[in-house]
Amino acid sequence: MISTDKIKQLRTQHGWSQEQLAIVSGVSVRTIQRIEKSGECSLESKMALAGAFSVSVEYLNDSSSYFHDYKTVSFKDNLASWFVLLVIILGILLVNGSGKIDERLHINLFVMAAFWLATAIRAQGSEVIVLTFKLVFGMFSKSVKGIPVRQSIMNINQQIKLVYSSALFAFVFLALQLFDGSVFSSQQSLDLFVMQMAQSAITAIIYSIFFAEFLLRSAKLRLENHLVLSSRIDV
Numbered sequence: 001m002i003s004t005d006k007i008k009q010l011r012t013q014h015g016w017s018q019e020q021l022a023i024v025s026g027v028s029v030r031t032i033q034r035i036e037k038s039g040e041c042s043l044e045s046k047m048a049l050a051g052a053f054s055v056s057v058e059y060l061n062d063s064s065s066y067f068h069d070y071k072t073v074s075f076k077d078n079l080a081s082w083f084v085l086l087v088i089i090l091g092i093l094l095v096n097g098s099g100k101i102d103e104r105l106h107i108n109l110f111v112m113a114a115f116w117l118a119t120a121i122r123a124q125g126s127e128v129i130v131l132t133f134k135l136v137f138g139m140f141s142k143s144v145k146g147i148p149v150r151q152s153i154m155n156i157n158q159q160i161k162l163v164y165s166s167a168l169f170a171f172v173f174l175a176l177q178l179f180d181g182s183v184f185s186s187q188q189s190l191d192l193f194v195m196q197m198a199q200s201a202i203t204a205i206i207y208s209i210f211f212a213e214f215l216l217r218s219a220k221l222r223l224e225n226h227l228v229l230s231s232r233i234d235v
Contacts, residue, residue: 002041002049002060007032010053025052026150043127044148051151057125077126084118104174105203112170112207116162123162128155135219149223156220160212167208174200 011021018036022029025048035041035049041060050057088111120129135152178196 001039002035002046004036004039006060007036007049010055014053021049021052025049026148043131047128047131047151047155048148051148051154057128077121080126081118081121084114084121087114088118104177105200108170108174108200108203109207111173112166112204113211115169116159116166116211119162119166120159123158124155132156132159132216132219135223136215147223149227153220153223153227156216156223160216160220163208163212163216167204170207171200171204174204 011018014021016024018029018032021027022032025032027045027048031045035045041049046057046060050060053060117129120132131147131152132155135147135156175197178193178200
């Protein structure tokens, strides 16, 4: 359910009619009329309206509060994000018990992915992340019917930024694991540390490029191409 009062209030604040909101959000006028009357709304329509008003999806829920929006994270999302953070802790424990740099680099991949997933769930909610996975792993399908294209592009842009911040976290995390008091005891130890740091930096770059550019950005480009083709058809 969506808050009918919030939709009407936001539309009034922006000075939009139902027809104008339909154009901005990409949701049909009939759907907007139904939402404002009954509050019944699909996830796709809710995401599209949230993008049009520049508010979070959770804020539009009937039980959310504008001044305490951070409290609207659902119990399910909280549980999921904390579970993923436990995966990070497990990764830390595994890295601490591993003496080989190759093993640490591969374990760091899971730490990076877990950190990204946890922050993405906290920032956008699990439903948005599930939709992103559907877009990414269904990128070769021909249709994006029923997908809020504009809002999904915005969400993916934010997720790409999170990927690179997660890569930075993974690099710093591994650097702290590699560093110890004996690093500067000899030139050989220092050279080994520098080499391992270079390996960890290259690995973090490769991982982040794969996630951000190959998976996420390719899905985003597909959505953008869909918008371009749709505009040409409309013209």
